[in-house]
Amino acid sequence: MSHNHSDSHCIGIVGHFIDGVIVNDKERTQDIFNPATGEVRGHVALASIATVEQAIASAQAAYPAWRATPPIKRARIMFRLKELLEARANELCELITLEHGKVLNDALGELQRGIENVEYACGIPELLKGEFSKDVGPRIDSWSEFQPLGVTAGITPFNFPAMVPLWMWPMAVACGNTFILKPSERDPSVAMAIAQLALEAGLPPGVLNVVNGDKVAVDTLLTDKRVKAVSFVGSTPIAEYIYATGTAHGKRVQALGGAKNHAIVMPDADMDNAVNALVGAAYGSCGERCMAISVAVAVGDKVADALVAKLSEQINKMQVGTGLNNANDMGPLVTKQHYNKVRGFVDAGVEEGASLVVDGRTLVVQGHENGYFLGPCLFDNVKPGMTIYEEEIFGPVMCVVRVNNMQEGMDLINAHEYGNGTCLFTRDGEAARYFSDNIEVGMVGINVPLPVPVAYHSFGGWKRSLFGDLHAYGPDGVRFYTKRKTITQRWPSSGIREGTQFSFPSNG
Numbered sequence: 001m002s003h004n005h006s007d008s009h010c011i012g013i014v015g016h017f018i019d020g021v022i023v024n025d026k027e028r029t030q031d032i033f034n035p036a037t038g039e040v041r042g043h044v045a046l047a048s049i050a051t052v053e054q055a056i057a058s059a060q061a062a063y064p065a066w067r068a069t070p071p072i073k074r075a076r077i078m079f080r081l082k083e084l085l086e087a088r089a090n091e092l093c094e095l096i097t098l099e100h101g102k103v104l105n106d107a108l109g110e111l112q113r114g115i116e117n118v119e120y121a122c123g124i125p126e127l128l129k130g131e132f133s134k135d136v137g138p139r140i141d142s143w144s145e146f147q148p149l150g151v152t153a154g155i156t157p158f159n160f161p162a163m164v165p166l167w168m169w170p171m172a173v174a175c176g177n178t179f180i181l182k183p184s185e186r187d188p189s190v191a192m193a194i195a196q197l198a199l200e201a202g203l204p205p206g207v208l209n210v211v212n213g214d215k216v217a218v219d220t221l222l223t224d225k226r227v228k229a230v231s232f233v234g235s236t237p238i239a240e241y242i243y244a245t246g247t248a249h250g251k252r253v254q255a256l257g258g259a260k261n262h263a264i265v266m267p268d269a270d271m272d273n274a275v276n277a278l279v280g281a282a283y284g285s286c287g288e289r290c291m292a293i294s295v296a297v298a299v300g301d302k303v304a305d306a307l308v309a310k311l312s313e314q315i316n317k318m319q320v321g322t323g324l325n326n327a328n329d330m331g332p333l334v335t336k337q338h339y340n341k342v343r344g345f346v347d348a349g350v351e352e353g354a355s356l357v358v359d360g361r362t363l364v365v366q367g368h369e370n371g372y373f374l375g376p377c378l379f380d381n382v383k384p385g386m387t388i389y390e391e392e393i394f395g396p397v398m399c400v401v402r403v404n405n406m407q408e409g410m411d412l413i414n415a416h417e418y419g420n421g422t423c424l425f426t427r428d429g430e431a432a433r434y435f436s437d438n439i440e441v442g443m444v445g446i447n448v449p450l451p452v453p454v455a456y457h458s459f460g461g462w463k464r465s466l467f468g469d470l471h472a473y474g475p476d477g478v479r480f481y482t483k484r485k486t487i488t489q490r491w492p493s494s495g496i497r498e499g500t501q502f503s504f505p506s507n508g
Contacts, residue, residue: 059179066204075124078201100161121174151177151179151180154180155182168231173207181195181209228252254470261418275311283398346359374396413440422443
């Protein structure tokens with residue numbers, strides 16, 4: 001892949017993908033920026049209600065034939081999709097980097113985790129097997145099966161424009177549903193490209209539709225009675241809105257929200273490994289991921305002093321610049337507005353009395369002075385109650401909090417409104433087991449800073465990090481996109497006549 005790629009050309013308008021063709025809805029558009037340069041890369045169409053309804057109608061029309069397609073045939077399309085995603089990985093990753101800003105290696109990691117979800121969906125004939133019991137009563141057999149819901153929808157965030165959609169629609173369509181994806185309007189190109197690869201893989205037109213847009217599109221999906229289920233990943237206030245609105249309109253909803261992920265560093269931890277892990281977990285993707293470690297909880301001042309010194313040393317070695325150069329560790333933030341917001345958090349941390357040990361606000365990337373670059377920031381002596389401790393920053397800012405023992409650190413984590421991910425750095429198996437058992441967080445790492453479950457497990461937090469009963473992808477994904485039906489059947493034997501029964505049937 002060329003790394004001297006110039007993105008000065010305009011890509012025009014990114015439309016919608018409905019019924020297997022690109023549809024341009026040019027009434028309202030929004031700029032798409034290259035965050036490394038600050039230049040407008042192109043424009044994205046913002047769907048009208050009529051356009052979203054067109055996509056829903058397309059999905060509805062495609063559903064009967066797709067539902068009747070044998071699962072093994074659906075699986076074969078997933079196998080072909082996996083091959084196409086691997087073959088086109090370089091160009092897909094370049095699209096991610098040009099619109100999100102993350103470094104190409106990071107984009108490749110994202111795409112790979114998405115492909116793993118497609119691999120899991122390839123096993124759909126096995127995953128959809130029901131349960132059968134013979135002779136539950138005299139000559140009565142009973143079984144359960146998992147049937148699709150109908151038209152389903154997904155609303156996905158800017159930070160993983162390839163992976164999060166791949167968490168959703170491959171499993172939804174493998175289960176026999178049709179799907180409408182509403183990707184982030186900030187970086188829509190890769191979702192559109194992947195939808196076209198799905199068509200190339202053999203997915204019939206209308207089974208997967210993509211509508212780009214804003215709140216108009218979201219609200220249409222949430223309120224239209226033809227849409228049976230909605231998956232969402234984004235911030236907690238929006239997740240709560242999606243969950244409340246969707247369920248009020250009779251839909252099944254899973255809405256994954258925000259996070260404030262703490263890592264406790266114990267006195268017995270391998271400090272060098274912990275520091276390397278924390279730097280990657282806090283500053284990878286410029287901190288724009290819901291699994292980023294943004295709070296390091298140091299047990300004891302001796303640990304805290306060593307941690308801050310080693311973190312500072314590592315952070316000062318980091319290379320920040322355009323994501324198209326894999327020599328860089330970190331790229332720009334996604335938009336100018338988000339840059340200003342994150343920088344505002346850093347200013348607030350200073351004002352509220354935290355010690356800014358590494359200040360990334362002065363960073364200038366040569367040749368990219370108009371890009372949205374904020375250098376990595378490190379705070380020490382952060383206290384609960386401070387804005388930078390309580391709120392999700394979603395940027396390259398790590399806070400060090402000092403505590404006296406592990407229980408004090410756990411109490412801080414358990415008291416926080418979010419419960420997405422956490423990590424404990426230790427060599428002590430007893431401490432690790434106690435932490436895993438008693439921490440009120442959905443995804444726990446022991447010496448693993450980003451404990452993102454693999455595709456055949458499920459992803460989800462606790463507390464205000466997840467609204468709904470089922471986690472994303474994995475076994476929970478199969479359950480979310482299907483409904484169980486139990487069938488009890490008897491064929492009377494000839495010559496046997498049974499009398500009328502008025503009591504509740506029992507096998508006693």
